Amino acid sequence: MNQKFDIIIVGGGAAGFFTAINIVEKNPKLKVAILERGAEVLQKVRISGGGRCNVTHACFEPNELVKFYPRGEKELRGPFHQFCSGDTIEWFEKHGVELKIEEDGRMFPVSNSSQTIIDCFLKATQKLGISVLTGQAVQSIFNPEISGENHWKIETQNENYLVGKLILATGSNPKIWEMLQQQGHAVVNPVPSLFTFNIKDARIAALPGVATPVSVKVKDTKLTSSGPLLITHWGMSGPAILKLSAWGARILHDKNYQFTIFVNWLNDVDTEEAEQLLKDLKQEHAKKTVAKKSPFEVNNRLWESLVLASNIPVETKWADLSKTQIQNLANQLTNSVFQVNGKSTFKEEFVTAGGIDLKEINFKTMESKLHKNLYFAGEIVNIDAITGGFNFQNAWTSGFILANAI
Template sequence: MNQQFDIIIVGGGAAGFFTAINIVEKNPKLKVAILERGADVLQKVRISGGGRCNVTHACFEPNELVKFYPRGEKELRGPFHQFSSGDTIEWFENHGIELKIEADGRMFPVSNSSQTIIDCFLQATQKLGIAVLTGQSVQSIFNIEIADQKLWKVETQTEKYLVEKLILATGSNPKIWEMLQTFGHAVVNPVPSLFTFNIKDSRIKELPGVATLATVKVKDSKLESTGPLLITHWGMSGPAILKLSAWGARILNDKNYQFTIFVNWLNDADQEKVEKKLKELKQEHAKKSVSKKSPFELTNRLWESLVLASGIEAETKWADLSKLQLQNLASQLINGTFQVNGKSTFKEEFVTAGGIDLKEINFKTMESKLHNNLYFAGEIVNIDAITGGFNFQNAWTSGFIVANAIK
């Protein structure tokens, strides 16, 4: 038996819920259902931001906000003028959730718990009469005509649904992308984004947990990123690395995640400036041991490791440094060369570069240009951002625009 709804939203994640809630708040008479293939909804919301849910980012100017999206920068400019970070804050406030800004601009619920956001969405769907149907894995989608009316037929393992409007908010679900390709939609091949670098190197082996501000470049490319860098048991992570992985998602995939990076541990300093500083230190601290205390904004452990890597023994005094040792130390500090062999991706940070070709979407409505009454929200399209609340902002904005377009 066909279950009748006005609108079906496939995908019980952030974009799916936000879209559904906004549709029914604007059009209370519409009968809306969310289909989720899993047993639970909003799983990515639950684990995001270390279980705190990084709702958005305190970047309030749309033309600045788009710069955090390696894919989608041009297309999101219009949508962000309709619904941006400030609108997100207001929306959640109107639904009883206060957000706070952290030092790096990330925004979280004041409760510091993603459950707050989940409860907000579940209560809203309940109050608005939105059906949330779990265990509904979509097996097929058809375009059919009944009595001169074009409808979408959605089949799961157990149910069949007929609707006038269909919204897909399935994130990086290959099965749904395959179905869309049978409808003529082009899908940009998905590759991982937001991953950490696997590096085995004696200089960082004993330093997991050490963090510092650094500039990282990928050899033989224009890829460069500045920000906090975190040394881990498996290599390097932190915003500087994650940003690089997002902007370089396709380039690094083409390299099969085997490439060389250059790390400037002093951020923007150059060789000449650093050598000059080291010569001054040689004069000022002649009788002191070079490796004992970092003269730069580096932890003593990292400084000591770079000193040893420069061919300077642990007890060597500043006065005893040769010209070559000074040059080697300057090179280690501002141009450390590291070999990356693979990547590590974590479930809570997992983001995919790829999805429905942006040329096939009307960004005033998020409707397919190929099929009427077929809409998209969230990461199903070829849009992704760096870490910091930007991927959720895309979910909220696209969901709001879909809701605005539906009458």
């Protein structure tokens, strides 16, 4: 027996729910369903932002906002002029969820719980009469242009659906990408984005938990990044590293995650300047022990570790530093070389670079350029962002534009 709907959205995540709610709010007569393959909806929303849900980012200028997207920067400019972070705040406020801005610009519900966002979405779908159908893994999609019918046909393992307009909001789901390739769509091969670096190195082995602002670059590439770096049990994480992993997703994948990085612990001070600063300190602190206290904004334990790595014994006084030791230390501070050997997933917030080729989508409507009445929302397309609420903003914006178009 075929179940009929005006619109079906495949994927019960952030993009799917936001799209469905916006469609029915604008057009209450439409019969709309969300199909979710799992037993639960909105699972990624639940765990995002450490269970707090990083809804968006306090960057309100579309031309600035697009700079946080390694893939999709050009394509999102128009959409962000229609629905940007400020519109997101307003939308959630209208739906009873107040957001707050944290120091680093990330925005969370005032409740500090992702459950607030989930409840907001579930309440809205109930109120609007949107069917949320779980345990519906799509097995095949039949295109009306091929079958000669005037509707899309979707088969799950236990149901058949007929639908006028089909929206795919399935994130990084290889099975759906495969089905789209059979319909002639090009899929950019997915590779991981947003990951941390595995590094075994005596200088940082005893320092998990130490965080400090740095600049980092990857040897033999143009990849650079700056921001807080966090030393972990397995190597390095924090915004500086995650940004590098997003911008370098393809390059680092091609290197099989074996590469060399240079870390400047003094951020924007170069080696020559550092050498001069150390010479001045040698005069100023002649009688003090070098390793004892960091004269820079570098954590004391990290400072001691870099001093020892510069062949300066732990009891050495500033006055006794040789020219070579000063050069060594200036190098360690501004140009520390680390070998990266593999990656680790960042929390559960797995993001991929890859998806539907952006050339095949009309970004004024989010409709496929190849097939009528087929639309995309969220991460199914080849768009991804660095960490900080930007991937969700792409979900909200694409959902809003799609709902408007429909």
